[in-house]
Amino acid sequence: MSCTSRLRCTINGVACDREIDPRLLLVEAVRDVAGLKGTRVGCLTGDCGACTVRIDGAVVKSCLVLALSVEDRAITTIEGAGDLTEIQHAFVAENGFQCGFCTTGMVLTAAELLRDNPRPSEAEIRRAISGNLCRCTGYDGIVAAVRRAAEARARA
Ligand code: FES
Ligand code: FES
Structure with a gap:
């Protein structure tokens, strides 16, 4: 039996309201749930920075963040950052x-x-x-x- 939890946040200004595996990392949610592949998966240990995204404007290594912990937060990926x-x-x-x-x-x-x-x-x-x-x-x-x-x- 699979167990899911609800994630509500915004990704690049678009509301995200999805049932996800509660073990999912933010980088996995960005890539595999939202389909935004510009965020990379490298080490998954916080060492390489390939998975960098913004949470409420601050850069974060998204492999160190559980997706469910960004409830009600604003996620911005490389695809949605308009100031680059x-x-x-x-x-x-x-x-x-x-x-x-x-x-x-x-x-x-x-x-x-x-x-x-x-x-x-x-x-x-x-x-x-x-x-x-x-x-x-x-x-x-x-x-x-x-x-x-x-x-x-x-x-x-
Ligand atoms: S994948 Fe290397 S820091 Fe996240
Ligand atoms: S890892 Fe190849 S350009 Fe930096």
Whole structure:
């Protein structure tokens, strides 16, 4: 006999009201219930940042969160974040990705950094992304992309 529980939240501004397995992680709910595959599954241990989403605007590693714990909260995934244009352009311009597996987490983490610190130093950028692993080791391009995005926003 299967046991389910009801999850009510919003994902990218759309109401989600579904019966789910209470053991489901948020990353699994985002990908497999909501069908939003831009959020990646990497380590499932909180180490790689591939599963990064926003909960009520704050970046969170969604493999560390039970889906049922986001009752009545607002989830935003890479598909629904509307404030990433300069950062995405900068990642393209600076070759800030290779396979792209880490890019969702890197971009959302960079956006949070630039929101809180619009002109970060290189050291501050490296510290901010230290919880996100790039298995292609493309860190120099990622740091350059975040700097470029900061400069673009400063000019805007
Ligand atoms: S899959 Fe969540 S931190 Fe790696
Ligand atoms: S670009 Fe491949 S994991 Fe970062």
